[in-house]
Amino acid sequence: MAAVDASGSNGKGQGVETSVTYYRLEEVAKRNSSKEIWLVIHGRVYDVTRFLNEHPGGEEVLLEQAGADASESFEDVGHSSDAREMLKQYYIGDVHPNDLKPEGGGKDPSKNNTCKSCWIYWVFPVVGAILLGFLCRYYTSESTSS
Numbered sequence: 001m002a003a004v005d006a007s008g009s010n011g012k013g014q015g016v017e018t019s020v021t022y023y024r025l026e027e028v029a030k031r032n033s034s035k036e037i038w039l040v041i042h043g044r045v046y047d048v049t050r051f052l053n054e055h056p057g058g059e060e061v062l063l064e065q066a067g068a069d070a071s072e073s074f075e076d077v078g079h080s081s082d083a084r085e086m087l088k089q090y091y092i093g094d095v096h097p098n099d100l101k102p103e104g105g106g107k108d109p110s111k112n113n114t115c116k117s118c119w120i121y122w123v124f125p126v127v128g129a130i131l132l133g134f135l136c137r138y139y140t141s142e143s144t145s146s
């Protein structure tokens, strides 16, 4: 059974701000047949079983993603804002924090680090080139004066 951190109805999810049901990824992975289909989209778990026959993109694509993280595929399709609104109907809970990949939060610090190192990469050659220019000018002016 899923790991539940808090009580409360896990039906509509969005309306109830006081409690969240957490699911482990292994729990989600078990719901991968047409009898029961769960998907993870951006750290949220959706039970799309009853949506299978209604999905405008067809049931095959949902079956392909069944029990897995479908965030990328969902975004790749470029779903409309209506489709994003529809997600709420199928929301049943969140992925357990221990199973969350550093998707958003973990990315930023590494981004900053990369940016910092980029900065260092171009500053050193530029300063080096300027110094070299000065040295060249110095030696050229010395050789012409003597």
Ligand code: HEM
Pocket: 039, 046, 048, 051, 055, 056, 057, 058, 061, 062, 065, 070, 073, 074, 077, 078, 079, 080, 081, 082, 083, 084, 086, 087, 090
């Ligand atoms: C609960 C999750 C999902 C909902 C509520 C949903 C909803 C929708 C809706 C409303 C459309 C009609 C076009 C639009 O309004 O954007 C659509 C189209 C489509 N969806 Fe989904 N979708 C879901 C998940 C997925 C996933 C995981 C895939 C995986 C690839 C997918 C693939 C597609 C495709 C291929 C189309 C057809 C796009 C087109 O014809 O231009 N959908 N979906």
